[in-house]
Amino acid sequence: MPLATLVAGFKFSTYSSWWIQQAVFLAIAYQSRTIRLPVHVHNLLNKTRKTKAALLIELGRTPTVSEISERLGITEDRLRKVMSSTKSTVSLEAPTIKAGGGKNADRGELSLVDTLPSNTHGDFES
Secondary structure (H helix, E strand, O other): OOHHHHHOOOOHHHHHHHHHHHHHHHHHHHHOOOOOOOHHHHHHHHHHHHHHHHHHHHHOOOOOHHHHHHHHOOOHHHHHHHHHOOOOOOOOOOEEEOOOOOOOOOEEEEEHHHHOOOOOOOOOOO
16 A cells, blocks of 8 residues: 555545455455455456345335346346356265155265266277
């Protein structure tokens, strides 16, 4: 930070708080997901959530994609693409749940990767 800025009579805390806030926001944006989203997509997701909540209060019902996109000033197609990027991921190492299970079901001994077909026998057409 230039010395002239400090001498101009501004407190360092007013200058530094913005930079600290930006650093925290970027750290969250980069590390909060398994698959990293670009920062501009992360920003648009936050705006979408806030707009959806505001429209829910204004309209008294869940807003449509058209209403949200109109408020944000983006196309419906772009909004759908951004909203689809919020889908969560599942680890292939996650344990399966035994058949007939409910909320208190025992965890299975297999993981999801164990349920994938094996390619060790080669193609049948060869």
